[in-house]
Amino acid sequence: MSVSRPARCLFSHPPIPTVRPRVRCRNFHTSPNLCERRRPRFPNIKAADMGLVDKPMPPPQELFRAYSEEEKALLAKKYTPEQIRAIEAGEAAIRPEDLDRQGVVRTDAGTLPYLDDFRHYRNVVDKRPQDETPEDPNTRFMTEEELGRSFSDYFHKLDKENPPPVRKPPQAGDQQFNPTRLNLLRADYEAPSYMGTNGPLPAGQSLLAPALPKDFSLDDTPAVKKEAAQEEDDENARDQLGVYKQLRKQTGLTMDDIMKLRVKTLVINYVTNQTRLGKIQSVLVLAIAGNGNGRLGVGQAKGQEMENTLNLARIAAIRNMQPVPRYEDRTVYGEVEGKVSAVKVQLMARPPGFGLRCQHIIFEMARAAGIHDLAARVPRSRNKMNTVKAAYQALMKQRIPDEVARGLGKKLVDVRKVYYGGRV
Known part of the structure; x- marks a missing residue:
């Protein structure tokens, strides 16, 4: 039996669509949509127009002056023409941009406290120069008489050059010999003690290895002693409890240097130890100290009194300060x-x-x-x-550029740009 399809009504409504129209949705945040944002009130300004971009540096020929005829004549006395041409070619190859980026004075903790042009010899810092004079085969130690005569002659020479500040007039029965402690020390150290073929050898030439250099200064004069005593009294007055007295002697720091350091107590732990006498309480303190310019130290102390333990931790932190590597004096290396x-x-x-x-x-x-x-x-x-x-x-x-260069077997200039952007 077949079922007939019902006839469609001429006045029936169209079917309701199943797909809803698209409605613009907005996320739940306070920032407006891109189309609703306001345009900037002022037009964009380029950094070059504001003077924030460095202008291109002139070529080396305009930046550095050329050698004069007098300077060329002086160079010709020391260098050959081939060496002079090599020097000029090397100076022409220097880029002013590299000098601007790398030719800066370092201010980190690992630099020397002075600018040295390497023209003068320093006994402590520099290596002792070798004596180029030929060795005398007849070198020998002086006898006692020769040593006494050499010491006496050298001392009288120093006494004439550096007389004592106050020399008493000679009295009846007094000796004319009125030595100073400084001249005696210098004569004992610098007087010749070896005899050669042509006479006494200078103090620098000897059969033994050279001794450590000594510094003879006028620290034993009354004025200097009085000034040093006055400074120590001022330091003791500022440190009446004597907390930093031993630290000042060990490190050579003054109270001004100690007060400028940034000392901070970071950790305080209370500890209780059970013994046969009962519970004994103690405190454990961890402090840090730094100068704000590349030095940092950590100190730890333990004791039963809080104030004494705090001072011990701070002193230990100041004593343990070590240089910290800093990239551009502001951040760490990588x-x-x-x-x-x-x-x-x-x-x-x-x-x-x-x-x-x-x-x-x-x-x-x-x-x-x-x-x-x-x-x-x-x-x-x-x-x-x-x-x-x-x-x-x-x-x-931290791995500083020197360590990276040594590990790779390269020079320092090769790792500057690759690892640290060229500013090392």
């Missing part, structure tokens, strides 16, 4: 890690103006060391004492 027990600290270099974005313990350590741009993570345990030790370990194990 990414470094430190691990102590279950604590792991990751330090990452950041561009200028980034700031110190890390927890407060690492923040205080970076500020004391003079680091201004740094990011740090402590992904695992966050024990305070181990965090300080791990961060200090990470700062000390």
Whole structure:
């Protein structure tokens, strides 16, 4: 049996569509959509128009003056024509941009405290120059008479050059010999003690290895003694309890230097030890110290009195200060890690103006060391004492450009641009 299809009504409504029209949805945030944002009130200004971009430097021929005829004549006395042409070619190949980026005076902790042009010989810093005079085969030690005569002659020579500030007039029965301690020390050290073929040899020539250089200064004069005593009295007046007295003697720091350091107590732990006499309480303190310019130290002390323990921890931190490598005197070299027990600290270099974005313990350590741009993570345990030790370990194990160059077997100039952007 077949079922007939019903007839369609002429007045029936069209079917309702199943697809809804698209409605613009908006995310739930405060920022307006791109089409609703206002246009900037002021047009964009290029950095070159504001003077923020350095102008191209002139060529070396315009930046450096040429040699005069007098200077060329002086160079010709010391160098051959081929060497002079090599010098001129080397100076012409120098790029002024490299001098502008790399020819800066370093201010980190590893630099010398003076600018040396290497024209003068320094006994302590420089290597002792070799004596080019030929060895005398007849060199021998002086006898006692020759030693006495040599010492007497050299002392009278020094006495004439540097007479004592106050010489008493000779009295009846007094000797004319009125020595000074400075001249006696110099004569004992500098008087000739070896005899050669043509007479006494200078103090620098001997059969033995050269001794360590000595510094003879006028520290034994009454005026200098009085000034030193006055300075020590002032230092003791500022440190009445004598907390830093031994530290000043050991390190040579003054109270001004100690007060300028950034000393911070980071960890204080109270410990109770059960003994047969009962519970004995003690305190464990961890402190840091830095000069804000590339030096940082960590000190730890334990005791029963809080004030004494704090002072001991701070003194230990000042005594343990060591130089911290800093890239451009503001951040660390690349990414470094430190691990102590279950604590792991990751330090990452950041561009200028980034700031110190890390927890407060690492923040205080970076500020004391003079680091201004740094990011740090402590992904695992966050024990305070181990965090300080791990961060200090990470700062000390940085790979500086010298180590990278030695490890790769290259020169320092080859790794500057690759690893540190050329500003090292």
